[in-house]
Amino acid sequence: MKAARRVVILLCLLVVHGNAQSRAEAESRVLALERLWGEAAQMRDIRALASIFDESLIYVHIDGRLMTKAEVLTDTKALDPVDIVVDSSVARAHGRVVVVTGILHLKGVEAGKPYLRYGRYLDTWILSGDHWLCVSSMTTPIKK
């Protein structure tokens, strides 16, 4: 009887440990993809960006534009060089969904004038097969 109870407790601990591990794993994978997104946007690597966006991506740019995946890719291709710094990123997994938020610093030149913008982004990722894909992203400007 005692042995059976021990086995049940051990199984429960294993399940809890497994869940926590898979949650942490999902969060760290998505945070790595977020870093990749930043680098790809900076290098205007359209192929890399296309691979992390879901076909039905809903994207709201820091300037308020609501864009599709195709529009984001076209926009990135035509973009002037921009420095992107991301900090305070936090990810939270909910099963096959991960939500990430952080602060974005954008530094670049637009129409010959330098600009510095700050925004709080919130991205939603979904596990599709073996791949994590971003399905929505919005950046809210932070007034400093």
Place this chain on the structure above:
Amino acid sequence: MRFQYDYSHKKIDGTVTDRSRCAVTSLCIVLLIFGCVTFLTGASGESERDSDVASKVRSLEGLKFEAQKERNLAALDALFDDGLMWVDANGNLSTKAGYMERIHQSASSQLRIESMTVRVFDQMAIVVGIYDEGGIRNNRPSRQRCRFIDTWTLKRDKWVLIAATATSTIT
């Protein structure tokens, strides 16, 4: 011992008769029709399920806006996941508790959903839309139009809000 088969539809030399060919063709047609019906009912079942989820989430959005307007903390508590991430139109991040505290202390406001689209992904739904908010800020009437994205997920047979973000910059 050697057996010799002589079915009525098959000649001894192994060639297939018209009757047998007809039976195979009929079987293929039946299988094809069965496949098509299964595929179509599966697809329509999926789109029916998606549209059920979309209308469910749409009504939850309505309840959420109503609860925000009326500062109904019990209703918000039931709609929000404990791990909620809330980004307001100024870019401030709040937890569920932080947002509830803010709502509790805020003055009442007028909220109206202007437009809303729901996209369903298996056990998750994304809502994108625009709302109009009116109220009193610093003793002065204020009004702002915001675009929002809300993320809902199914947890223990219940749809809960796990993320909400908004921006007043609309172009």
